Amino acid sequence: MYPKAEDGAASSATGFPMSGGGGGYYQAGGAAPAFAVVQAQAPVAAWSTGLFDCFDDVGNCCVTCLFPCITFGQIAEIVDQGSTSCGASAALYTLIIAFTGSGFQSIYSCFYRSKLRAQYSLEETPCPDCCVHFCCEWCALCQEYRELKNRGFEMSIGWHANMERQGRAAATMPPQMHPGMTR
Structure with a gap:
């Protein structure tokens, strides 16, 4: 159907070699193609604080113990990059608790932990995200x-105000002067 490449791998109609299982043709000897697809993975970073370092920020610890919906709403707004507001996320979190009872909100909040980890390439420790939220919400x-x-991030001002603050900080910095051409 497609002409065979010199190295034994099949070429598509566009002339690019096909890789992967099932679609490639190999020489009679069963030799693998000479090319390989290498996916670069981002290095996994550690969390800046531990799971049980709650008392490093006593104010947030107290707010989270009394009103976890507020902390969750602030996190969700930043992680969603402003596409959902703090109030909407907090209200949904509260409604889940009100209508299903305690425990089901951890399923909702664990998705945001996963998104946060993906955005910053954080390691999944000490156990999977849903277990962390179910056991230690x-x-x-x-x-x-x-x-x-x-x-x-200044958590109390939300995503949009954080972006304005970053923009203002960048605008107030003097431009960097690069030296001219040198020999």
Whole structure:
């Protein structure tokens, strides 16, 4: 059907070699193609604070113990990059608790922990995200809050105000002067 490449791998109609299982043709000797697809993975980073370092930020610890919906809403707004507001996320979190009872909100919040980990290439420790949220919901929320705060976000002002603040900071910095051509 397609002409065979010199190295034994099949070429598509566009002339690019086909890789992967099932679609490639190999020489009679069963030799693998000479090319390989290598996927670069981002290095996994450690969390800036531990799961049980809740008392590093006593104010947030108290707010999270009394009103976890507020902490969750702040986290969700930053992780969603402003596409959902703090109030909407907090209200949904509260409604889940009100209508299903305690425990089901951890399923909802663990998705945001996964998104946060993916955005910053954080390791999944000490156990999978859903287990962390199901067993230690408040500690998990405090850790996520501290992580975003340590990455430079002012959690109380939300996504859009953080972006304005970053833009203003960049606008007030003097331009960098690069030296002219030298020999």
